[in-house]
Amino acid sequence: xxxxLLPGLALQKVDERIMTLNVGPQHPxxxxxRIIVQIDGDFIVACDPDPGYVHRxxxxxxxxxxxITNIPHLERPVIHDSCNVLYPYxxxxxxxxxxxxxxxxxxxxxxxxxxNRCVYTMYWLAIYGxxxxxxxxxxxxxxDRELLIDLLEKxxxxxxxxxxxxxxxxxxxxxxxxxDVCLRQVNYFEKRIxxxxxxxxxxxxxxxxxxxxxxLSREDAIRLGTTGSVLRAxxxxxxxxxxxxxxxxxxxxxxxxxxxEGDSYARSKIPWLDMMESCRIIRHALQKMPKSGSVxxxxxxxxxxxxxxxxxxxxESGRGSLGCYIVSDGKxxxxxxxxxxxxxRNLIALPYLLKGEKLGNMPSVYWSLNYxxxxxxx
Amino acid sequence: MNTATGIIxxxxxxxxxxxxxxxxxxxxxxxLKFVGDGYQFDxxxxxGIAGYKGRHMLFHDHCTGxxxxxxxxxxxxxxxxxxxxxxxxxxxxKAIMPQIDYGKCVFCGLCVDACPFYALYxxxxxxxxxxxxxxxxxxxxxxxxxxxxSQDSEIKITDRGATHG
Ligand code: SF4
Ligand code: SF4
Numbered sequence: 001x002x003x004x005l006l007p008g009l010a011l012q013k014v015d016e017r018i019m020t021l022n023v024g025p026q027h028p029x030x031x032x033x034r035i036i037v038q039i040d041g042d043f044i045v046a047c048d049p050d051p052g053y054v055h056r057x058x059x060x061x062x063x064x065x066x067x068i069t070n071i072p073h074l075e076r077p078v079i080h081d082s083c084n085v086l087y088p089y090x091x092x093x094x095x096x097x098x099x100x101x102x103x104x105x106x107x108x109x110x111x112x113x114x115x116n117r118c119v120y121t122m123y124w125l126a127i128y129g130x131x132x133x134x135x136x137x138x139x140x141x142x143x144d145r146e147l148l149i150d151l152l153e154k155x156x157x158x159x160x161x162x163x164x165x166x167x168x169x170x171x172x173x174x175x176x177x178x179x180d181v182c183l184r185q186v187n188y189f190e191k192r193i194x195x196x197x198x199x200x201x202x203x204x205x206x207x208x209x210x211x212x213x214x215x216l217s218r219e220d221a222i223r224l225g226t227t228g229s230v231l232r233a234x235x236x237x238x239x240x241x242x243x244x245x246x247x248x249x250x251x252x253x254x255x256x257x258x259x260x261e262g263d264s265y266a267r268s269k270i271p272w273l274d275m276m277e278s279c280r281i282i283r284h285a286l287q288k289m290p291k292s293g294s295v296x297x298x299x300x301x302x303x304x305x306x307x308x309x310x311x312x313x314x315x316e317s318g319r320g321s322l323g324c325y326i327v328s329d330g331k332x333x334x335x336x337x338x339x340x341x342x343x344x345r346n347l348i349a350l351p352y353l354l355k356g357e358k359l360g361n362m363p364s365v366y367w368s369l370n371y372x373x374x375x376x377x378x
Numbered sequence: 379m380n381t382a383t384g385i386i387x388x389x390x391x392x393x394x395x396x397x398x399x400x401x402x403x404x405x406x407x408x409x410l411k412f413v414g415d416g417y418q419f420d421x422x423x424x425x426g427i428a429g430y431k432g433r434h435m436l437f438h439d440h441c442t443g444x445x446x447x448x449x450x451x452x453x454x455x456x457x458x459x460x461x462x463x464x465x466x467x468x469x470x471x472k473a474i475m476p477q478i479d480y481g482k483c484v485f486c487g488l489c490v491d492a493c494p495f496y497a498l499y500x501x502x503x504x505x506x507x508x509x510x511x512x513x514x515x516x517x518x519x520x521x522x523x524x525x526x527x528s529q530d531s532e533i534k535i536t537d538r539g540a541t542h543g
Contacts, residue, residue, distance in 0.1 A: 069453025072486040136392055143401050147540065150410070150533055157417045157431040157500070163486040171491070172426030175413040188535045198391040204384035298424035 018045060023362070025053045032373040035350070035366065039359055047354040049347055055377040062337035066302055067093050070337070072163045077341070077375040079160040081120035083113045084317035085375070086165050088324035089337070091246060092313040093167040096305045096328050099297055105169030106247040107289035111182070112155060112164055113315075114278040114285075115148050118189070120318035121271045122148075124370065128268055129200070131363040132209060137200050144192045147185045154178060167303070169296035179286050190279040193272065201269055210264040214353035214365035217262060224349045227342045228320020229270040229370050234262035240316035252284050264361075267368035271318070302332040319343055319370045343376040398539040408542060409529040416501040419490045431485045433503040434478055436521035439467060440497035443474040450492035457482035458489060463518050475518035480506050502527045 017040050024034035034050040058077060062070050074089050075082035087109070094101060122145035129137025149159050154175050156162035164171050200206055216226070221234035231238055239256040241249045257273035259266040305328025314323035320342030327336040346369045353365050403410060414429035448458040460474040467473075476489075476498070490498050503525035508514050531542045 065453040069450065069488060072454050072484055072488065146401065146403075147533065153410075153430065154413050155428065157412075157429055157487065158485060161484070161486075163488070171487070172417070172428045175428040184535055185533065188540060195391055198387045200388075202384060203388045204381040205388075207384075294425070296425050 017041070021359075024050075032377075035362070037354070037359065037362065042358050042360070044354045044357050044359060044362065047351045049350050051344070051347065051373060051376045053377065054374045056374075058378045059337055059339060062334060064333060066332040067097070067167060067334065068299075068303075070334070071166060072161070074337070074339075075161055075163065077339070077378055078120065078318075078372050080123050081116050081318045081372075082161050082163075083109070083116040083165060084120075084315060084322065087113055087246075087315040087317075088313040088322055089326070090165045090167055091315070092311045092324050092326045095311045095313065096309055096326060097167060097299075097303050098306070099168045099299070101169050101247075102294040102297065103248075104173075104290045104293040105295040107285050108155075108170050108174060108295060109165060110248055110252070110285050111282055111289075112152065112162070112170070114281050115152050115155075116162075117318045118275050118278050119145055119148050119152065121275050124271065124318070124367075124372075125196075125268075128364070128367050131367050132206065134200065134206070137196070140192075140196065140199075144189060147189045147192075151178075151182055151185055154181065166296065168299055169294070171296065173295045182286060183283065186279050186282050190276060193275055196272065201272065207265060209361075210268065210364050210368070211261070213264045213357060213361045214267075214368065215261070215263045216267075216349055216353055220349070220352060221262065224352065225345050226320070226349050227345050228316070228318075229274070230267055230346050230349065230368075231320065232257060233259050233266040233270045235260045240314060240321050244314070246313070246315055248285070248288075249281075251288065252281050254281050254284070264364045264368040267370070268364075271370065304328075304332050305330055305334070314340070317342060319372060319375070320346065339378055341375045341378065343370070343372045347371050347376055399536075399541045401540050401542070403531060403542045408531040409527075410542070411529045411532050412502050416499055417487050417490060418499045419487075419493070421494045421496070426487070426491065429500065430502045430504070431487045431500050433480070433501050433506060433516070433525060434490070434521055435499045435501050435524060436475065436518055437497045437499075438463075438475065438518065438522055440495045441467075441470060441475050441518075442495055442497075443470045443472045444494070445474070446492045446494060447476050447489035447498055450488045451483075454486055454488055455482045455484050457484075461518065476521070477515060477517050478521065479515045481511055481514040501525050502529060 018038050021037050021039055022034055025032055032054040036048040036050055037044050038046040061073055075086045078085050122141040126138045126141040153159050156164040216234050218235045221231050237256055237258045242256055254277045257270055307330050310327040312325045314321050322342055323340035325338040326334050329335040412430035417429040417431045418427040445460055448460050451458040457479045458476045461477045463473055463475045465473040487500055490500055534541050
């Protein structure tokens with residue numbers, strides 16, 4: 001073993017049996033990150049995730065921009081889930097600046113963020129399919145996602161990175177006739193995702209490959225601080241939309257999905273079940289939404305926080321609880337913005353899950369953690 | 379459910395799709411239709427009008443050269459530069475108007491929100507590729523032109539699946 005090399009920089013023998021293997025950072029299966037695995041034959045003995053390749057300094061950038069111009073770049077960490085990434089920031093700024101949001105805007109936000117959650121989950125599911133060599137499961141979600149992207153495009157004017165939420169409401173009202181189109185496409189979407197059961201979730205080949213791999217027990221899930229679908233797949237019923245309802249979630253009728261197994265299969269099933277709940281939320285919100293009214297309160301240009309003040313808000317994103325801590329010192333720019341992201345929390349569980357697994361199971365265990373490299377690096 | 383029936387069910391649900399219409403947009407021949415003529419903003423109420431956020435359109439007879447769009451963009455992408463234009467309009471004392479670099483623009487529309495004189499809107503035009511970097515910079519004269527778009531495909535949902543009709 002050569003001393004000069006950093007761990008993982010070269011294919012090096014640690015001892016007679018154990019070999020170090022780099023997966024990534026350019027591996028199509030790892031995303032923009034590297035997983036350093038040590039294998040003994042076909043079994044993983046240790047694993048060291050190495051994120052940080054797409055660090056963009058979002059948090060530092062936020063200190064140089066005012067509360068409004070922060071919006072387009074703070075949604076960049078997860079472009080497919082951009083409304084949910086922006087949500088805690090917007091809620092936090094509203095509390096800092098003391099803004100009351102109109103009722104209709106709250107419903108529009110809930111609809112937009114549920115559509116976004118589904119768009120993100122479909123993308124994630126498509127990648128999960130291709131990780132397992134199931135190319136139909138890549139094509140179907142990638143195509144059916146289009147139904148919801150089309151709705152978001154009508155609503156916000158952009159296919160991804162919508163920049164739709166602002167402190168005080170949303171940027172524009174719904175287009176005419178949106179309710180009908182939305183209802184029709186969401187109903188069809190729900191019908192389509194139910195068809196995934198036969199080809200993917202009830203498929204014995206998938207179950208054989210993912211059941212009982214990477215099992216995370218309930219105690220470990222809590223101890224490691226995992227969140228979102230990973231936590232719920234391990235039998236902990238924790239969903240911020242229920243536990244700390246924000247905007248109008250307490251008035252809407254939905255359930256949270258919990259599975260006991262804690263294996264890759266359960267972790268991959270929870271987001272799919274969540275999508276069906278999202279469809280229910282969207283339908284209910286469309287029904288309960290006030291039919292007219294203001295959607296945005298007018299702010300002064302360059303709004304300022306009141307003195308030294310801080311706020312922490314969190315929402316349930318497509319991956320889990322996503323928090324935003326904002327400190328204001330009375331200037332138009334925030335003093336500090338900290339994003340507490342679910343991807344990074346879930347990544348912490350990876351070394352525990354992979355120990356003793358076969359190398360071939362690594363992709364399914366890794367992607368079932370609902371991990372998004374860009375979000376973890378911010 | 380035993381393994382054999384599971385596999386047959388899975389195969390069956392895939393085979394069914396041979397008879398279902400494809401859900402594919404054949405892009406250059408077909409283009410998706412958007413609502414409205416693009417994102418616009420009403421400064422008096424502070425609410426936008428839903429529309430696609432594409433290339434901008436500048437109304438020379440409204441623009442006063444106040445630079446608010448450029449200031450708004452400074453925090454986002456610094457895509458807007460104010461350039462000299464011929465002195466045609468009395469209300470534009472400094473004779474400057476925005477010039478937008480689409481190599482930098484992220485199509486957030488915050489400049490449209492910032493313009494207090496209804497001079498800057500967005501349109502449905504998104505086909506802006508160019509062979510040079512300079513070709514991406516749109517001068518005020520280019521921004522004045524209303525783009526020609528022919529977008530008419532819509533998602534249609536029938537019993538035999540969704541299509542781009
Ligand atoms: S749309 Fe956004 S990035 Fe583009 S010019 Fe306007 S403010 Fe700048
Ligand atoms: S486009 Fe609007 S904001 Fe920009 S300089 Fe002209 S009037 Fe001012």
